[in-house]
Amino acid sequence: MDINNVVIGLRSFIxxxxxxxxxxxxxxxxxxxxxxLMLGVEHYRRQGFEVNVQNKVGNRFKLKVSAKxxxxxFSWYSASKSDVNVEIHGNLPVGSAYGRDDGVYVVDVGVVExxxxxxxxxxxxxxxxxxxxxxxxxxxxxxxxxxxxxxAQFIGMVHEIKPSFMKRRFECAVCHFYPALVSVGYLRxxxxxxxxxxxxRHFRVNVVxxxxxxxxxxxxxSTAASPFEPIQALQNLPARLAVSTDGPITADDIPF
Amino acid sequence: MxxxxxDQMLEPLPYALRDQITGYANAIDESGEDIFATAQVxxxxxxxxxxxxxxxxxxxxxxxxxxxxxxxxxLSILSSSQVEGFAIGRRRLDRQSQEFVDLDRMRTELxxxxxxxxxxxxxxxxxxxxILLLLREEASGHQ
Numbered sequence: 001m002d003i004n005n006v007v008i009g010l011r012s013f014i015x016x017x018x019x020x021x022x023x024x025x026x027x028x029x030x031x032x033x034x035x036x037l038m039l040g041v042e043h044y045r046r047q048g049f050e051v052n053v054q055n056k057v058g059n060r061f062k063l064k065v066s067a068k069x070x071x072x073x074f075s076w077y078s079a080s081k082s083d084v085n086v087e088i089h090g091n092l093p094v095g096s097a098y099g100r101d102d103g104v105y106v107v108d109v110g111v112v113e114x115x116x117x118x119x120x121x122x123x124x125x126x127x128x129x130x131x132x133x134x135x136x137x138x139x140x141x142x143x144x145x146x147x148x149x150x151x152a153q154f155i156g157m158v159h160e161i162k163p164s165f166m167k168r169r170f171e172c173a174v175c176h177f178y179p180a181l182v183s184v185g186y187l188r189x190x191x192x193x194x195x196x197x198x199x200x201r202h203f204r205v206n207v208v209x210x211x212x213x214x215x216x217x218x219x220x221x222s223t224a225a226s227p228f229e230p231i232q233a234l235q236n237l238p239a240r241l242a243v244s245t246d247g248p249i250t251a252d253d254i255p256f
Numbered sequence: 257m258x259x260x261x262x263d264q265m266l267e268p269l270p271y272a273l274r275d276q277i278t279g280y281a282n283a284i285d286e287s288g289e290d291i292f293a294t295a296q297v298x299x300x301x302x303x304x305x306x307x308x309x310x311x312x313x314x315x316x317x318x319x320x321x322x323x324x325x326x327x328x329x330x331l332s333i334l335s336s337s338q339v340e341g342f343a344i345g346r347r348r349l350d351r352q353s354q355e356f357v358d359l360d361r362m363r364t365e366l367x368x369x370x371x372x373x374x375x376x377x378x379x380x381x382x383x384x385x386x387i388l389l390l391l392r393e394e395a396s397g398h399q
Contacts, residue, residue: 001373001374003258006309006313007265009369010373011266011268013365014269015268017362020359020362024273024319024323028319030344031327031330037330053334053339059340060342061341061343063343145280184318215333216325218333219328219333220329
């Protein structure tokens with residue numbers, strides 16, 4: 001390999017495809033969110049949920065790609081299995097868990113209790129955010145390498161949006177995934193140790209690097225497992241039993 | 257030296273993308289000694305220069321490849337719900353859309369160019385350490 005040839009060859013390629021690269025720089029955050037949404041959808045499909053697109057426009061999924069707009073004006077996925085019914089939305093504004101600060105956080109993918117969006121015009125006009133109590137879990141997608149401060153920021157989000165996942169004792173049906181940080185980058189430096197530290201402290205979170213590879217696997221292999229915890233081996237447990245995935249079930253893991 | 261060559265190569269790239277690649281390459285350059293230590297390879301400035309440059313090439317490939325991969329695979333998943341594509345504002349994204357066709361073509365052409373430039377074996381690797389180890393192996397093979 002001659003480095004000077006590589007410089008010349010790739011520089012000319014970049015010049016030739018300049019318009020395409022411009023488009024890439026504008027669309028990369030949208031594609032990240034599309035990928036994250038699909039991961040969420042496939043997680044439920046692989047838990048045996050019946051998954052359907054709601055509010056289609058023609059035969060297309062109308063994607064919400066920014067904080068602007070209200071979710072009922074876009075498409076979303078519904079997922080149902082026995083008495084568990086959820087909706088999976090892109091760029092969903094959700095209220096803070098604290099509640100008294102009127103805080104609103106827009107999550108890249110939000111999983112919420114089904115049928116809770118307003119249907120009447122007057123209610124829709126007044127709608128500002130999803131009530132925190134109706135939010136089950138969420139996904140944040142980043143194009144970055146997973147570095148320690150990114151993980152700390154994500155833990156901050158979980159703390160403000162669904163802090164119950166940070167508690168040693170918590171209640172959540174095992175079919176749902178823990179709040180997830182997904183990235184097309186890899187775990188850098190001490191990030192792998194930090195992720196292990198989250199587990200040891202019973203933080204129920206997912207940190208999934210190179211998630212594009214998981215999207216590819218899920219698209220092409222109907223038997224591939226969701227990359228999210230709780231892991232599938234636990235799915236035979238009673239639906240309302242919350243469990244830790246990093247050791248035997250203890251009394252602390254049993255909900256109130 | 258490698259960073260200058262990388263800058264020269266990436267100069268026509270839009271700033272946001274160029275910054276991602278050069279920032280990544282700079283981070284590797286700064287943590288070079290750690291990377292060598294982790295890979296248990298004696299530090300060698302010339303070898304690090306090549307690692308940094310090739311890491312930049314890999315990053316350029318990844319930028320194109322992950323966007324295509326996510327879009328293509330997401331469309332496959334969407335089709336299992338009998339939906340033909342995405343609508344984003346007035347944009348339509350499906351396998352027939354110009355955006356998808358262009359991205360597919362660009363990815364194919366970039367891979368072909370990388371292959372012609374004898375770099376394909378590096379972009380197939382998953383980490384900087386692997387690039388380092390392969391370069392070292394190649395260097396020892398040439399001696």
